[in-house]
Amino acid sequence: MYFHSNPKGSASMQKSKPGIYDRYMPALNAEPTDAPAYWFVFLADTGRLLLHEQEGLKALPAAADADELGFKTLRSLYLGTLDGAPCYAAEAQEGxxxxxxxxxxxxxxLYDRMDEDLFHLAGRALQILNWDVTHRFCGRCGSSLTLAERDRAKVCPNCGLNHYPRLSPAVITAILKDGKILLAHAPHFPDNMYGLIAGFAEPGETLEDCVRRETMEEVGIELGEIRYFGSQQWPFPNSLMIGFVAEYASGEITVDGEEIEHADWFAPNELPNIPPKVSIARKIIDWYTEEYGGKA
Known part of the structure; x- marks a missing residue:
């Protein structure tokens, strides 16, 4: 096993937890140092991360510069410092x-095999590499882009247009009714898995608007109160998942037949196959079972 994962307490809408910025300090430019750097090296076009057969930070390759890694890198970008040491995102060529x-x-x-904050930093590295690959030229005039000096962005030297890393906000919602939770099965879910209602926010929407629209589109019911639960970056490829808990208001479940094949209400002791702990969906469902599992 490459990383050990620390036990995490139950999720709570009222409690905030230590996160990535307790260990990581983002920066654009590296300061002179003799300390070896940590390298988040991904294989081109695969999203596969290079790790040694060790635990903790020792699983990450450490080297003063890319030339010491033992193979050719296509690109590298400075991320900042991790536990005081510089860290980089890099891409290794295919093969x-x-x-x-x-x-x-x-x-x-790797989510259950590495500390959560390191998983999030690895996700950050992957997203920045993807952005660097897909934002080489200006979408307005076609000129080659250069890295901005003060922001995580690229700027067009010809027309001045800024290009920031893409981030796609998406909502994911636990809908509760009489102590039960609504879970849904999508056609692409493996092993008859059931999850929560989710979807991407559209231009002009608030997140709450998105929750109500996606719920109506996918299962045909109306919602009452909506409460924020928490969020999770999801680098597959560039999502930000924003979790909510909502109260059922009215309507009968009517699935759309495309995004959702089947949906139903489930009690804490009768849950179907649910998402693995890698996702915020599981965090919300685990919170639900802890909150409602002992209630009659």
Whole structure:
């Protein structure tokens, strides 16, 4: 196992937890230092992260510069400092063989095997690399872009247009009715898994508007009070998941037949196959079972 994961308490809408910025300080430009840097190296076009067969930070490759990694990198971007040491995002060209004692592993599968804040930083690195690859030229005039000096952005030297990393906000909602939770099965869910109602926000919408629209579109019911639960960056490829808990107001479940195949109300002791702990969906469902599991 490459990382150990610290036990996390139950999720709560009232409690905030230590996060990525307790260990990580973002920055655009590296300061001179003799300390080896941590490298979040991803294999081109795969989202697979290079890790050694060790635990904690020792699983990350450490080197003063990219030339010491033992293979050619296509690009690298400075991220800031992690536990006081510089850290970088880098992309290895397709076909790169991992060094002995290490491997390129799918980031999505690593959530339960690495500390949560490191997983989020790895996700940040992946998103910034993807942005660097897909924002090479200006969308308005076609000129080559250059990195901005003061922001995480690229600027067009010809027309001055700024290009920031893409971020796609999406809502995900637990809908409660008489102590039960609404869970839905989508056609692409594996192993007959059921999850929460979710969807991307559209231009001109508030997040609450999005919650109500997605719920009506997918299962045909109206909502009452909507409460914020928490959020999670989701680097597959560039989402920000914003979680909510909503109260049922009216209507009968009517699935759209496209996004959702089946949906129903479930009690805490009769849950179907639910998402793994990698997702905020599971955090919300776990919160629900803890809050309502002991209620008659």
């Amino acid at each position: 790169t063989e991992p060094p002995v004692g290490s491997d390129f592993l799918p980031l999505r599968a």
